[in-house]
Amino acid sequence: MFIDADECGLSKDNCAENTATCTNTEGSFTCICNDGYSGDGLTCQDVDECTVDTDNCAENTATCTNTVGSFTCICNDGYYGDGMTCQGLFELHVDECASNTDNCAENTATCTNTVGSFTCICNDGYYGDGMTCQVILIDVDECAADTDNCVENTATCTNTVGSFTCICNDGYSGDGMNCQDTDECASSTDNCAENTATCNNTVGSFTCSCNDGYSGDGMTCEDVDECAVDTDNCAEKTATCTNTVGSFKCICNDGYSGDGMTCQGLIELRLIFFLMDVDVTIEVLNQWFLTFFRPAPPFKNYRAPAPPSTSYCKECNKDNEGERNVDECASSTDNCAENTATCTNTVGSFTCICNDGYYGDGMTCQDDVA
Structure with a gap:
């Protein structure tokens, strides 16, 4: 009596593992690729259902994404559902324009609600993609035409679409139409060297000058050794010069008398x-x-x-x-x-x-x- 051997049950088949199904037959077996795969059963490759259009995603309102051996369907923005069936958000009464959740250019574009989305169109006199709109009309540059009312020499005019702005220059304060000199020295906004330099306010700015006995650019001042650089007025040969911070002193030598300048x-x-x-x-x-x-x-x-x-x-x-x-x-x-x-x-x-x-x-x- 002949007894059939079940190659599938005994795992003696050569079907593609995990991607094919083994079916026992009398005296043999068959291999068939699983759904989502194609091949001879011994070798099976993934089928891209999205590309070959064998998916069941909702047309136009869902996106098909291929996966290994299958695919997924996801409703597009503005729709909801399981991907096979998608409904527009308008059915939920979501109006992006009314709820101000659109990204249309503010003031220069018009938002129009659509099924599941919205559109942005630039207003008359403007052009662009609706998210960004620029004026079509030729803008008048008041700054270049000198028709602005910014204060001359002490403020800067900046042209804007359909207008202009006035800003006081550095060293001045005001609204741009009226600018007054800022006294940096009095307001302690200067960067002169503290204690060793003098701040002098100027129109629209200031200057820093090192005090007597110091040298530098006014922002940094170092003590001058008058004795070493021979700028002292001590009596020559009969007095001794001693440098001090910011000055010097003269002392008559032993055997001499006077104020140090005369001995x-x-x-x-x-x-x-x-x-x-x-x-x-x-x-x-x-x-x-x-x-x-x-x-x-x-x-x-x-x-x-x-x-x-x-x-x-x-x-x-x-x-x-x-x-x-x-x-x-x-x-x-x-x-x-x-x-x-x-x-x-x-x-x-x-x-x-x-x-x-x-x-x-x-x-x-x-x-x-x-």
Whole structure:
């Protein structure tokens, strides 16, 4: 007795896997491609139902999309349904124009509702695709024709379709028809270097100038070392220039006295007395120097005493009354500071000078801790 073998059930067929169906027959089997596929059953390829027009999507109102072994139907915009049957949104009373969900050019185009959609048409006097419409009529450029009313020189005219706008230029404020200068310095809207530059307002703008003692473009200012660039006015050779932030100072050298711009020395003073036919000792000369030519003494241990008598002469050795000169230092009738000052006799008087390490007027001397 002959028993038929089921090749399909025993998976001994050679049908295309997943894309074909095996059917057992007496003594054999058959292979048939599944729906959505074509071939001899042993080899099956996907059929594009959308291309060969074998789909059942709603015509004109749905879109067919091929898938592996099948296809899908989706209703177009403005329609709803399962893809095989699609109905227009108008049936749901959706009016894109009335609901303002259209994208027609505002004011220059007209929206017209259609079944499931809408159309945009440019209005008379305009052209375009309805979403963008431009004026057909020739626009008059008021700015070019100089028929605008923008304020001259201080505002900018910009032509628009059928009109124009006026905007005040930088450095001015107003409505464009009237523009006033903006004081950037007063309103602190300038970019001048803070503390080291001066802002000067100009018509429509401003300028920045570095202050004396500084150099730069006004936005950035750096300290000028007047001493190094030799722009100071300190006394040459007899004073020392010291740079400071934004300026400098002049100090007379040791042995000289003055304001730093003019410095005089002891030798110069002796020459003055010589020309005046006055004979004085170096000690008296030094006291005069300290008293009249310098606010602070040239040496730390000196302080200006009262000026000495001016009634000295070359020929006499007597006081103002013609009497014999008294040595106040030797007779201890001076008032010099005891132990801390030295008394020096002069014709008709005496001088007191603080010793090294002390300073004062000679009558009172204090320890120079500096």
